Amino acid sequence: MKIEVKNLSKKYKDTIALNNVTFTLDEPKIYGLLGRNGAGKTTFMDILSGQILPSSGEILIDGEDPFDNQRLTESICLIKEGNNFKKDLKVKNVLKIYSYFYPNWDQELAEDLIKEYNLSLNAKVKTLSKGMESALGITVGLASKAPITVFDEPYIGLDAPSRKRFYEIMLEEYQEEKRTIIFSTHLIDEVSLLFEEVLILREGSLVLQEESETLRDNAISVSGSIEKVEGFLAGKEVIERKQLAGVMTAYVYGTTADAKVHGLEVEGIPIQELMIYLTERKKGA
Structure with missing residues (x-):
């Protein structure tokens, strides 16, 4: 399902959660939606799932607005970090x-x-x-087989082995039957290798959308x-410069081969580090 985000903005009183965001998700992939707290990620996911309306702009899924659209809401499953289910329901009822x-x-x-997560149905x-x-949220999200499945910090309280098993099962299910999975997390290093495309929000604005391999x-x-x-660095997009005792280190978009020609030491930047640097940059940088 094609997701088109067009000049999307959302304002809560004096707070701008999303500011004129535009991008397109063309095909089933595992997308990493990254950013600091307050960047607008959860607001975007709420609008995408048809739970709230934007202040201006729109999200279209296959050309239709998801708000109050049952055909589309049956195709979208949003699992948040908590309060997904009514507290008095039994697991089997959920x-x-x-x-x-x-x-x-x-x-x-x-x-x-x-069974994997030892949940009692009663x-x-x-x-x-x-x-x-x-674990219940993860179960519902994966078992829904919704064409658009959205996980917003879905594993709060799970230990490292349980999170690792979730990533494995999610990847297995995705490879068996492709769907659009949008994954928002602060544990980026744990899951960055799963992302096929990365989007980074900063203070309600989109600062990067790129395929993970290209990054x-x-x-x-x-x-x-x-x-x-x-x-x-001449003519290149520089993320950050640091100097110490006559040595400079810079984070930059470039090619490893090109850098080595210049006699420089070269390392990759983990996606988590890239997100930190991009979201630390001041406006106008």
Whole structure:
């Protein structure tokens, strides 16, 4: 399903959550939606899932507005970091309700995940630990088989092995049947290798949209003498410069081969580091 975001803005009283954001997600991929707290990620996901309206601009899914559109909302599953389910429902009731709502619901997968995470079908949501509630959210998100599945920090309370198993299962399911997965997380280093495309928001604005492979190839750290580094940086987009004792280190979009020709030391920039630098840049930089 094609997602078109056109001049999207959302304002809450004096706070601008999204500011004239425009981008397109053309095909099923695993997208990393990254940014600091307050960057506008959750607001975007709420508008995408048809839960709230924008102040201006629009999101179109296959040319239609998702707000108050049952055909589209059946195709979108949003799992947030908490409060996804009514507290008095039992786990088995949650699964039953969602199985009615999502046409592509995979009951076998849901049952496998319930066993994987040791969830009791008769337990009420309000009795679940934070980790178990997250496991239930993960179960619903994956078993929904929704063409657009959105995870917003879905694993709060899960330990590292449980998170790792979630990533493995998500990738297995995605490879078996492609769908658009939008994944928002602060644990970027854990999942960055899963991302096929990365979007970074800063203070409500989109500062980067790029394929992960391109980022890994072209976002580099170069170090050397100030003269050599400055010579290499000419005409390139520089993210950050640092100087110490006659040595300069710069984070830049370039090619490794080109940097080595200039006699510089070259390293890749992890996506998490790139996000930090991009979201630290001041306006106008």
